Structures are given as C-alpha cells and as structure tokens.
Amino acid sequence: DIQMTQxxxxxxxxxxxxxxxxxxxxxxxxTWLAWYQQKPGKAPKFLIYKASNLDSGVPSRFSGSxxxxxxxxxxxSLQPDxxxxxxxxxxxxxxxxxxxxxxxxxx
Amino acid sequence: QVQLVQSGAEAKKxxxxxxxxxxxxxxxxxxxAMHWVRQAPGQRLEWMGWINADNxxxxxxxxxxGRVTITRDTSASTVYMELSGLRSEDTAVYYCATDxxxxxxxxxxxxxxxGTLVSVSS
Numbered sequence: 665d666i667q668m669t670q671x672x673x674x675x676x677x678x679x680x681x682x683x684x685x686x687x688x689x690x691x692x693x694x695t696w697l698a699w700y701q702q703k704p705g706k707a708p709k710f711l712i713y714k715a716s717n718l719d720s721g722v723p724s725r726f727s728g729s730x731x732x733x734x735x736x737x738x739x740x741s742l743q744p745d746x747x748x749x750x751x752x753x754x755x756x757x758x759x760x761x762x763x764x765x766x767x768x769x770x771x
Numbered sequence: 772q773v774q775l776v777q778s779g780a781e782a783k784k785x786x787x788x789x790x791x792x793x794x795x796x797x798x799x800x801x802x803x804a805m806h807w808v809r810q811a812p813g814q815r816l817e818w819m820g821w822i823n824a825d826n827x828x829x830x831x832x833x834x835x836x837g838r839v840t841i842t843r844d845t846s847a848s849t850v851y852m853e854l855s856g857l858r859s860e861d862t863a864v865y866y867c868a869t870d871x872x873x874x875x876x877x878x879x880x881x882x883x884x885x886g887t888l889v890s891v892s893s
Binding site: 709713751 | 815817832868878884885
C-alpha cells in the first residue's frame with residue numbers, strides 16, 4: 665500500500681494566519697490526491713480533488729498544490745470555522761489510503 | 772439533495788459479526804457507487820471497500836479480504852457493510868461515503884454518512 669505522511673500532526677494558529685499542511689506519499693501518485701476536513705464527532709467533509717481542484721462551495725481561501733510525492737493544503741486566512749483536523753487521501757491505486765491527519769488548533 | 776442515513780450504534784462480542792446499513796434519501800439511489808471507511812478512536816481514516824452502482828462489483832483492500840462484505844439492496848435504496856470475526860481493534864466509527872464518480876470509481880468521496888459506532892468488547 666501507498667503510505668501517506670502528513671506534517672505537522674498539530675498546528676497552532678490564529679484567526680487570519682496563513683496555514684500550510686504538507687502531505688507526502690511513499691511513491692509517486694501523480695495528482696491523485698484529495699483533502700478532507702473533519703471536526704470532532706462529525707463525518708469528514710470533502711474539500712479538494714486531483715490535488716488542486718476545490719469541491720463546489722469550498723471557500724477560495726483553501727487551495728491545494730503538488731504532484732508526485734509532495735502536496736500541500738493552504739488556508740490563506742484562517743477563519744474560526746477552519747479549526748479542525750485535515751486529512752489527505754491518495755487514489756492512485758485501488759487500495760485507498762489516508763494520511764494521519766493534521767489538527768489545526770487555536771493558538 | 773442526497774443524504775446518507777446510517778444504522779444505529781452496535782455493541783458486539785469478540786468473534787461476532789456486525790452489519791451496518793446506509794440508506795440514501797433524496798435522489799435516485801441506484802446511481803451511486805459507495806465506499807466504507809472506518810475510524811478507530813484517535814486513529815486515521817481507513818478504507819474498507821467499495822461497491823459500484825449497478826452490477827455489484829466490489830473491491831476490498833487486502834487487510835479486509837475475507838472479513839468484509841459490501842452488498843446493496845436497490846429496492847430498499849440501501850448499502851450494507853458486514854464485518855465478521857470482530858475483535859477489540861474493530862471498535863470504530865464506520866462511515867459510508869459516495870464515490871464522486873456517482874456510478875463507478877473515482878477513488879475519492881464526496882458525500883459522507885454521519886457514522887455508526889461499533890464497539891467490540893467481551
């Protein structure tokens with residue numbers, strides 16, 4: 665299976681900060697990468713597919729980039745609703761795998 | 772708008788089986804391919820398998836081969852995930868999620884159910 669590694673595992677930030685989360689794949693996955701947001705006790709919410717394409721309704725302060733083995737999720741100006749855990753997920757192979765998550769908490 | 776409604780929490784003994792359901796409402800259910808994903812306490816999300824929209828083709832990761840069975844009942848607009856040989860490590864929240872392709876396989880998930888807690892304890 666393709667291993668997905670996220671960093672940092674926890675990130676402390678303030679409202680208005682620019683936040684960047686990194687996701688690395690154990691082998692090249694082209695741009696077959698998705699991002700999800702999860703709040704405590706809730707189901708994940710789909711944000712981005714094919715590394716950089718926002719799902720409809722996702723605020724434009726979210727952006728994704730990368731290809732191959734290294735990817736980033738950026739929140740340009742952190743809002744109160746953005747404090748959550750973020751997961752990357754590869755779909756390059758028929759065995760889908762997720763990163764370990766990055767918790768964005770209030771500084 | 773489609774919503775995925777999952778069955779309620781389950782408490783099981785080790786060695787038992789559990790069958791969790793996921794009912795789509797608000798649209799033509801037969802058009803949706805479905806995945807199952809679980810999340811153990813404090814752990815990352817883990818993909819358990821997929822069923823396509825029409826001919827019941829399924830895929831499972833090697834870890835769950837032989838232990839997980841995903842089925843659908845189109846007349847009831849419901850997809851089921853059955854996990855057998857339960858052990859304490861299977862204690863988790865189990866989610867159903869639609870494949871964004873709608874019909875077949877894209878490999879990522881655009882709509883999620885609210886989750887079903889399965890607890891395994893003697």
